[in-house]
Amino acid sequence: MGGNGVVPCRSVPMVAFMAALFLLATAAASASVPALYVFGDSLADVGNNNHLLTLLKADFSHNGMDYPGGKATGRFSNGKNSADFLAENLGLATSPPYLAISSSSNANYANGVNFASGGSGVSNSTNKDQCITFDKQIEYYSGVYASLARSLGQDQAMSHLAKSIFAITIGSNDIIHYAKANTATARAQNPSQQFVDTLIRSLTGQLQSLYNLGARKVLFLGTGPVGCCPSLRELSSSKDCSALANTMSVQYNKGAEAVLSGMSTRHPDLHYALFDSTAALLRYINQPAAYGFAEAKAACCGLGDMNAKIACTPLSNYCANRSDHVFWDFYHPTEATAQKLTSTAFDGSAPFIFPINIKQLSEI
Ligand SMILES: *[C@@H]1O[C@H](CO)[C@@H](O)[C@H](O)[C@H]1NC(C)=O
Ligand SMILES: *[C@@H]1O[C@H](CO)[C@@H](O)[C@H](O)[C@H]1NC(C)=O
DSSP states (O other): OOHHHHHHHHHHHHHHHHHHHHHHHHHHHHTSSOOEEEEESTTTOSSGGGGSOOSOOOOSTTTTTTSGGGOOOSOSSSSOOHHHHHHHHHTOOOOOBHHHHTTSTTOOOTTOEEOOOTTOOSSTTTTTTTSOOHHHHHHHHHHHHHHHHHHHOHHHHHHHHHHSEEEEEOOHHHHHHHHHHOOHHHHHHSOHHHHHHHHHHHHHHHHHHHHHTTOOEEEEEOOOOGGGSHHHHTTSTTOOOOHHHHHHHHHHHHHHHHHHHHHHHHOTTOEEEEEOHHHHHHHHHHSGGGGTOSEEEEESSBBSGGGOSBOOOTTSBOOSOGGGEEESSSSOBOHHHHHHHHHHHHHOOTTTEESSOHHHHHHO
């Protein structure tokens, strides 16, 4: 009560209080997204397929020639891929490949895990036996979920996962298989829209499974203009993009949007950002110079017409400047392309990333 005593008594705790607030604020800023859980195909594989007996590998040169140390890591790229840039933009380390850490008895899954596997698709039958299918990735993740619940406790695990971002890039391989394999007769029996509808039905169940296992912030990277990848372009005598594959990609991304917006209506605690990779990447393909590219058709690394006949191997040709090529090999973007796309997804806006961007998703 004494007038004089109050001031020092109050000011000391005030300093401590301010310091505590500052610490809290700093902690909150860096902990807004504690971890990144990545699912999908070769666009985000950071080494899972190195652990598989498969033809779908990239752990040899010239892959990785621009990666730190110039080493092939299993990424289907000359350098980093979108899983790396996504982590960088969020201030996180790249999530490790699930198969690289799961054999350890004290594997730490709280800093994020990458389940992505080259070749995988929405459908179980896409490159079956050559990759970790998306269903299998979700099954592996359910084990991770159980492990987190054991180590952190159920409530803590749920709150950790709810703050984490679940990034998914899947669908390109299904579309590529359909477009490359299906003859006109087969297509008449299974029209492309019907095929895409089947994919979207599977995707609905897969995304719901992830929600049931704690995913609350979903980043869905829609398929790109896969008809313009060198492999499909090379099939046309005029070297044009495959209109069929590009149309399917647009249909697929529309379907994914409907699934996610439906889910977020049913589950108000689900937040998502959808990246229209087709719209974003077509800008580079249609106006390369405007985006710093000199070559948007041929692959940088490969063999044959447009370097698009054969994969990137130690025997393949490669281009002198990887930063001015949109495509690294017959299917995959260069590091430069992945970096630019991820940056648009991170703080860009509609029609490329919506209803919110990754930065906004991270701040929820
Ligand atoms: C895909 O395979 C998984 C097992 O890996 C199975 O549980 C699931 O039912 C299959 N899905 C379809 C659509 O066949
Ligand atoms: C490579 O391409 C990039 C992007 O177009 C350009 O900025 C850079 O100057 C090029 N490097 C060389 C050595 O030509």
